[in-house]
Amino acid sequence: MKLITVIRKTQPESRYTKKMGVLLTKVTYIKKAILGIPIKTLHSYRMTYYGEIKECRNCSLAK
Incomplete structure (x- = not known):
């Protein structure tokens, strides 16, 4: 059993x-977990309609 794993x-x-207003998109989170418990988010990104991968820092959660 591994102690430290990476969960996507x-x-x-x-x-x-x-530019676009409210947008519903799939966001992928990559987290570090110890014994299956998520500890820290290493990276988060989203894929656009055109297939580009963008950082989640570029858009906000609220208006």
Whole structure:
């Protein structure tokens, strides 16, 4: 049994951008876990309609 693992999880979220307004997109989180308990988020990104991968820091969660 491994003590430290990396978990990748994709879930739909609503994001807000100035150009497009409210946007429903799939966001992927990469988290570090110790004994199956998530400890720290290492990276989060989203895929656009055109297939580009963008950072989640570029768009906010609220209006």
